Structures are given as structure tokens and as C-alpha cells.
Amino acid sequence: xxxxxxxxxxxxxxxxxxxxxxxxxxxxxxxxxxxxxxxxxxxxxxxxxxxxxxxxxxxxxxxxxxxxxxxxxxxxxxxxxxxxxxxxxxxxxxxxxxxxxxxxxxxxxxxxxxxxxxxxxxxxxxxxxxxxxxxxxxxxxxxxxxxxxxxxxxxxxxxxxxxxxxxxxxxxxxxxxxxxxxxxxxxxxxxxxxxxxxxxxxxxxxxxxxxxxxxxxxxxxxxxxxxxxxxxxxxxxxxxxx
Numbered sequence: 001x002x003x004x005x006x007x008x009x010x011x012x013x014x015x016x017x018x019x020x021x022x023x024x025x026x027x028x029x030x031x032x033x034x035x036x037x038x039x040x041x042x043x044x045x046x047x048x049x050x051x052x053x054x055x056x057x058x059x060x061x062x063x064x065x066x067x068x069x070x071x072x073x074x075x076x077x078x079x080x081x082x083x084x085x086x087x088x089x090x091x092x093x094x095x096x097x098x099x100x101x102x103x104x105x106x107x108x109x110x111x112x113x114x115x116x117x118x119x120x121x122x123x124x125x126x127x128x129x130x131x132x133x134x135x136x137x138x139x140x141x142x143x144x145x146x147x148x149x150x151x152x153x154x155x156x157x158x159x160x161x162x163x164x165x166x167x168x169x170x171x172x173x174x175x176x177x178x179x180x181x182x183x184x185x186x187x188x189x190x191x192x193x194x195x196x197x198x199x200x201x202x203x204x205x206x207x208x209x210x211x212x213x214x215x216x217x218x219x220x221x222x223x224x225x226x227x228x229x230x231x232x233x234x235x236x237x238x239x240x241x242x
Contacts, residue, residue, distance in 0.1 A: 004031030008038055014075040015041070029164050035146055036177040039139035040184060042073050047135040063127025066134065067119060078141075081225020082118065083111030085212075088222070095216050099156060102222045118229055125236035132188035133197075133239050137232050140201055143181040144231035145224050147202045148209035150174050155218030162221035193242065201235045 004027035006017050011028070021027075049069050053062045071079065087110050088102035101108070107115075126134060149169040154162055185194045205227055212223050 003027050004029075005034045005037065007031060008034065009041065012038060012077060013042065013073055015073065029168060032146075032165065032168055033173055033176045034180070035173075036139055036143045036181045039142035039181075040135075042070070042138035043135040045073055046070060046138070047131055050131050050134050059127040060123065061127075063123040063125070066126040067122040070122070070138070071119075078225035078228040079115060079118070081222040082229040083107050083115050084222045085226035086114040087111040089212065089215055089226075095155075098216055099220070102220065118233060121233050122236075125233065125240065128240055129236060130190065132190055132194065133236065135188075136184060136194060136198070137235055139181050139184055140198055140235045141228040141232035143177055143198075144202055144205035145227050146174055146177045148205050148212075148227045149219055149224065152209065152213060153218040155216040155220050155223075162224070165221070165224070166219045193239065196242065197235060197239045200238050201231055204234055205231045 003021045003024065006021045007023060007028045008031040009015050009017050046066055046069060049066060050062065053065060056062050084102045084104070084107075087104075087108040088098040090110050091098060091101050093101070146169055149166045150171070150173075152166055152169070154166045156162070182195070182198065185191050185198070188194060208230065209219065209223075209227060212219060212226075216223075
């Protein structure tokens with residue numbers, strides 16, 4: 001499981017662990033049980049950066065640094081899926097054309113606008129929340145993907161890595177990731193507020209994934225990236241609102 005988790009980190013982050021273990025697809029498949037834990041690694045790094053900058057008066061600057069750090073740590077992999085999904089899902093086309101647009105490496109106008117709004121929102125939200133929420137944001141982003149993919153099929157006809165990831169979200173995988181994610185809440189004082197925010201976020205993630213399913217009959221790697229980013233923003237926004 002540990003080797004699989006290291007492979008998972010090498011795929012979804014820029015943390016330099018790729019040379020520590022040899023790629024093994026079976027180990028990678030098993031590592032989705034620890035998908036939310038990967039979010040905790042990312043959140044822990046962001047938490048540490050926020051602590052180092054705690055004496056900086058301009059909180060908007062702290063928010064900017066945290067946003068840049070998040071993009072560097074993840075390599076922007078989910079931002080790519082987010083922009084591709086916006087271009088496709090909001091194109092007003094049928095399933096086949098939506099999937100073609102999402103596969104296109106070029107970013108369209110909707111995708112660019114979506115990225116600008118998302119990044120600006122991250123800067124503002126990261127500058128407005130406590131350290132506990134900064135830590136939990138990547139955790140809940142990954143938990144939302146697990147919740148969204150549960151009992152969903154891969155939308156593309158061609159089989160790839162996204163297939164086992166989307167269709168591998170069994171009830172056991174869901175429960176393990178749910179327990180892992182919720183356990184981190186007990187590290188912080190704002191337990192009730194965090195729990196409510198998490199609950200509302202994962203409910204919305206399921207609603208969003210259902211909307212996506214209605215358009216393309218399932219999920220893809222790109223839509224998983226979209227769910228990650230949009231649910232992180234939802235999590236931050238709900239916490240600020242309540």
C-alpha cells in the first residue's frame with residue numbers, strides 16, 4: 001500500500017518521489033484507498049507555509065503565496081482538467097462533441113475565464129480562512145472526487161488509467177476515504193463548523209457529478225479534476241459564509 005501511495009503522489013503531485021519506487025499498476029489501483037491522504041500531504045505543506053507567513057500583515061499576499069504553492073505542488077494537473085471540463089460541459093454540444101472538446105489540448109475562452117475566476121477566488125479565500133481550513137481544503141477536494149465517482153462509469157469508450165480510477169470507487173474505498181478525511185477534523189478546534197462544511201461540500205459534489213453524468217453518461221479524468229477544484233472552492237466558500 002505504501003509503494004502504491006508513493007506512485008499516487010508521483011502521478012498527482014510534483015513532490016519528488018517518482019524515483020523511490022518502480023511503477024506498478026496493481027499497487028497504484030490499491031492506493032486509491034489513500035487518495036484523501038494525498039490531500040493531507042498537500043494540505044500539510046500549505047499549512048506549514050501559512051504558519052511561516054503568519055506574521056505577514058497583508059493577508060491577501062499570503063493568499064497569493066498559498067495559491068501559487070498549491071499550483072506548484074500539484075503541477076496544475078487538476079486545473080487542466082477543470083478548464084477542459086468547462087470548455088466541454090458548457091459548450092452546449094452533445095456527448096461525443098463534449099468529449100472531443102475536453103480532449104483537445106487547447107484551452108478555450110470559457111476555460112480561460114474559469115481559470116481566472118478560480119485562481120482569484122483561491123487567493124481571496126486562502127487569505128480569509130484559518131489554518132485548519134487551509135489544511136483541509138486539498139483533503140476535501142480529493143474526498144469529493146471519491147464521492148463523485150462512486151457508482152459511476154468511465155464516460156469514454158477507450159480504456160485508460162481513468163477507467164480504473166473512476167470505476168474503482170467501491171463502497172469500501174468510499175468509506176475508507178471518508179473516515180480518513182473526517183479523522184483530520186479532530187486535529188482542530190473548529191470541529192463542528194468543519195464537519196458541517198465537509199458534509200455540505202460532499203453533498204454538492206454528488207449533485208455536480210450527477211449533472212456531469214447527465215451530459216456525458218459518466219466521469220472522465222478531466223471531470224475528476226473539475227470536481228477537485230470546484231469542490232475545494234465550494235468548501236472554502238461555505239466555511240466563510242457560515
